[in-house]
Amino acid sequence: MKKIVLAVPKGRISNDLIPLLEKMDIKIENDFFDSTTRKLYFKTNYKNFEIIRVRSFDVATFVAFGAAQIGVAGNDILHEFQYNEIYSILDLKIGKCRLSVAKTKAEINQTDEQKGHILVATKYKETVINHFAEQGIRAECIKLNGAIELAPKLGICSTIVDLVSTGNTLKENNLVETEVLLNITSRLIVNKIAYKIMNSDITNWVNRFERAINE
Ligand code: PRP
DSSP, rough: OOOOEEEEEEETTHHHHHHHHHTTOBOOOOGGGOOOOOOOOEESSSSSSSEEOOHHHHHHHHHTTTTTEEEEEEHHHHHOOOOTEEEEEEEEEOEEEEEEEETTTTTSSOOOHHHHHHEESSSOHHHHHHHHHHHOOOOEEEEOOOTTHHHHTTTSSSEEEESSSSSHHHHHHTTEHHHHHHEOEEEEEEHHHHHHHHHHHHHHHHHHHHHHHHH
């Protein structure tokens, strides 16, 4: 049996993902739960099943390049990168949130169509450019990797595209959600070549994930 590496994202998705892995009887070494650890690679109770923990945006990249055979990534990330090397094989029904446009209160009275061009702070450059292009609007993106909501607050733009879960971050920063681009859940993704050459092992893990989400 060849080794399978599962790439999981850092951050709040862990609250949903860890119980799912527990349901599958996967026990991860203790360091995984130590917030001060610098470790990125973790063993499990299965000799041939290891876990790497990376930034959510990098999960798809690690799987696309075959560094991990399987991974957990939101459809926002799959949409942004459009990797051909990946199958999105299963909706894990966790990590529910949405990718939305939000604007300052002053900005919502002005329609984008009137402008033909807007400046948007976001992590999701490709998704944003394509989304507005479909409406005939040229979006120029200020690419940020976090704290997107600060950009309008500090006056560098009036529109953002970012993840919304409870909506509290928008509220706290006086922003109004104006449009949902994508409804998001986490997906189990698989490297296409690994799926071919390790089909029975990977299928076995996919089935276990599927059983756990339907339990
Ligand atoms: C995400 C997202 C928003 C926030 C939305 O950030 O980028 O800032 O959560 O959640 P809410 O609607 O429940 O307030 P996260 O905290 O994951 O960190 P980040 O800013 O580093 O991306």
